[in-house]
Amino acid sequence: MLIFLGCISSTASAVEVIAHPNVSETTLTTSQLRRIFTMRQIQWADAQRITVFVLPRQHALHLTFSKERLQMFPYQLDRIWNKLTYSGLGVAPIxxxxTEELLEGVRMTPGAIGYVEKTQGMEGVHVIKITN
Incomplete structure (x- = not known):
């Protein structure tokens, strides 16, 4: 049983949340992260616009990120993003x-946030710690 629990915790930490170096936040709660990725929070605390980068719905890393970090399924995110887009009330993430394109997008876009595998090189971005 202990070995199984160890596998679960290592899976949960296999995804790192990253941001552009000019983002001052170093820690976010799961709730804050969910608000950002569901496009309900569109600015950082310093009023800088948040640009969200994601991978396609079927990508394994997106599935892991959605379930482990956001505690949502990808189809739930799609519904929220589609509702925002088609109602004209907001825009979906980029x-x-x-993962290389995502990393590059976050590196080059002030205020950007995204996610990568923990093992991927993260030069030019900073990791945001997620707390419950």
Whole structure:
């Protein structure tokens, strides 16, 4: 049983939340992270606009991020983003095809946030710690 629990905790930490270096936040709660990725929080504490980068719905890392970090399923995020887009009340995140494109997008976009695998090189971005 203890071995199984160890596997669960290591899976949960396999995804790192990253941000552009000019983002001052170093820690977010799961609730804050969920508000950002559901496009309900569109500015950082310093009033800087948040730009959200995500991978396609079917990407394994997106599934892991959604379930482990946001505690949501990808289809729930899609519904929220579609409702915002089609109602004209907001915009969906920027979807990129690869983790390299996501990392580059966050690096080059002030105020950006995204996620990568823990093992991926993270030069030019900073990791945001997620607390419950």
């Amino acid at each position: 979807t990129v095809n690869t």
